[in-house]
Amino acid sequence: AQSVAQPEDQVNVAEGNPLTVKCTYSVSGNPYLFWYVQYPNRGLQFLLKYITGDNLVKGSYGFEAEFNKSQTSFHLKKPSALVSDSALYFCAVRERDGYNKLIFGAGTRLAVHP
Amino acid sequence: DAGVIQSPRHEVTEMGQEVTLRCKPISGHDYLFWYRQTMMRGLELLIYFNNNVPIDDSGMPEDRFSAKMPNASFSTLKIQPSEPRDSAVYFCASSDHFEQLQHFGDGTRLSIL
Numbered sequence: 001a002q003s004v005a006q007p008e009d010q011v012n013v014a015e016g017n018p019l020t021v022k023c024t025y026s027v028s029g030n031p032y033l034f035w036y037v038q039y040p041n042r043g044l045q046f047l048l049k050y051i052t053g054d055n056l057v058k059g060s061y062g063f064e065a066e067f068n069k070s071q072t073s074f075h076l077k078k079p080s081a082l083v084s085d086s087a088l089y090f091c092a093v094r095e096r097d098g099y100n101k102l103i104f105g106a107g108t109r110l111a112v113h114p
Numbered sequence: 115d116a117g118v119i120q121s122p123r124h125e126v127t128e129m130g131q132e133v134t135l136r137c138k139p140i141s142g143h144d145y146l147f148w149y150r151q152t153m154m155r156g157l158e159l160l161i162y163f164n165n166n167v168p169i170d171d172s173g174m175p176e177d178r179f180s181a182k183m184p185n186a187s188f189s190t191l192k193i194q195p196s197e198p199r200d201s202a203v204y205f206c207a208s209s210d211h212f213e214q215l216q217h218f219g220d221g222t223r224l225s226i227l
Contacts, residue, residue, distance in 0.1 A: 034215060043118070043205055043218030044157075051214075090157070099164055100145045100209045102216060106156050 002027045002093045006105035013081045014113050021076040021108050023091030032094035033074045034102065035065055039087050047089075050074060061085070081112045116140075118219035120206050126225045132194040135222045138187055139208030147216060148181055148191050149205040157205075163189065196226045 003026045013019045025031055032051050036044040048059025055067045065076045076089060088107050095101040119138040127133055139146050147162040161171040166183045174181070178197070183189040193200055203223050207216040 032214065036218075041220070041223075043207070043220045044216075045218070046215050049215055094214065099162070099169055100211065100214055100216065101147075101159070101162060101170070104157050 002031075002095050002103050004033075004091045004093050004103060004105040006089075006091055006108045008108050009106075010109045010111060012111045012113065015083050016080050019078050019081040019085070019110065019112070021089050021091075021110060023074045023076065023105060025072050025074060025091075025093050027072075027093055027096070029096060031074075033065075033067065034092040034094070035059065035063070035074075035076050036090045036092060036104075037061075037087050038090065038107075044090060047076070081110075083112050083114055086110055086112045118206055118208050118217050120204075120219035120222050122222060123220065124223045124225075126227065127196060128227050129197055130195045131226075132192065133196045133200075133224060133226075135191040135204050135206075135224070137189045137191070137206030137219060139189070139206070140217055141187065143208035143210045143217075144186070145209045145211070145216075146183060146189050147207040147209075148189070149207065150202045151205060151221070152202045160191070198226045200224065201226050 005024045034049045035047040038044045048057050050057045050067045058064045063078050090107050091105040092102040121136045144165050148160040150158045160173045161181045163183045181191045203221045205221045207218045209216045
């Protein structure tokens with residue numbers, strides 16, 4: 001079965017510094033990978049996805065993610081963090097059951113300090 | 115596009131009462147998912163539908179939980195009877211086969227006293 005792991009419960013970063021939120025995956029075959037963000041009292045919002053093509057994927061709000069097949073990783077990055085980026089971030093992989101089921105990681109809380 | 119619409123946004127009720135959560139997916143989407151989010155257990159997939167047919171309900175915690183999708187524009191999640199441990203935020207999401215990403219509603223915050 002497909003799975004994703006987010007090894008950090010929380011990431012703290014100062015405003016203006018680069019940020020990385022880590023995700024590793026375990027899949028059979030080619031992975032379909034996603035990042036979502038959740039702000040307080042809101043549903044999950046799509047940030048970006050990797051299906052095929054360039055290993056560096058650009059998404060919303062200046063975020064990007066790098067697909068690394070050899071390390072089975074799909075880390076989320078941003079060159080300069082904003083306080084407003086503080087939120088809960090989820091990595092997900094599509095299940096290979098022929099449907100659009102996603103397997104979500106446990107989530108990483110990002111705190112950006114002024 | 116109005117997005118996925120869930121109602122009510124908040125529900126407070128007493129133990130033993132029936133609870134009905136509602137979801138209107140994005141028009142044209144053929145998948146609908148119900149999730150539950152708690153601090154202890156994180157985000158859990160309860161059940162999902164494809165073309166109004168339940169595909170996998172293995173995440174439904176107990177027989178007290180049931181979900182229906184009578185048509186492409188409406189789904190319900192019912193809990194009967196409700197218990198305090200059912201307190202959580204319940205999310206509905208929809209997607210279409212081609213885009214493959216899920217669009218989430220803003221959830222229903224359920225509190226069972």
